[in-house]
Amino acid sequence: MSNDKDRKFWRQLLDASTIPLNLVIATFVGLAIGYGLDSLLGTSPYLTIVFLIFGIIAGFRELFRFARKQSDGYDKKDK
Secondary structure, three states: OHHHHHHHHHHHHHHHHHHHHHHHHHHHHHHHHHHHHHHHHHHOOHHHHHHHHHHHHHHHHHHHHHHHHHHHHHHHOOO
16 A cells, blocks of 8 residues: 555656646747747747747646646545
């Protein structure tokens, strides 16, 4: 029984550790896409700013999706 609890704890910790990574990666991907498009189209800094915002939104969307998944798991456990 203790082994199952330990395994569950480490799994939750691993899942939670991906949150900052997702936020950072999504932000940098948006920034890179915007910068690349600005370089190609000569529209600097407009597309960089727009895609940076898209990247930040995507990162927070993934954060909320993770939180909802965790919340659903707790709700099912309480019932």
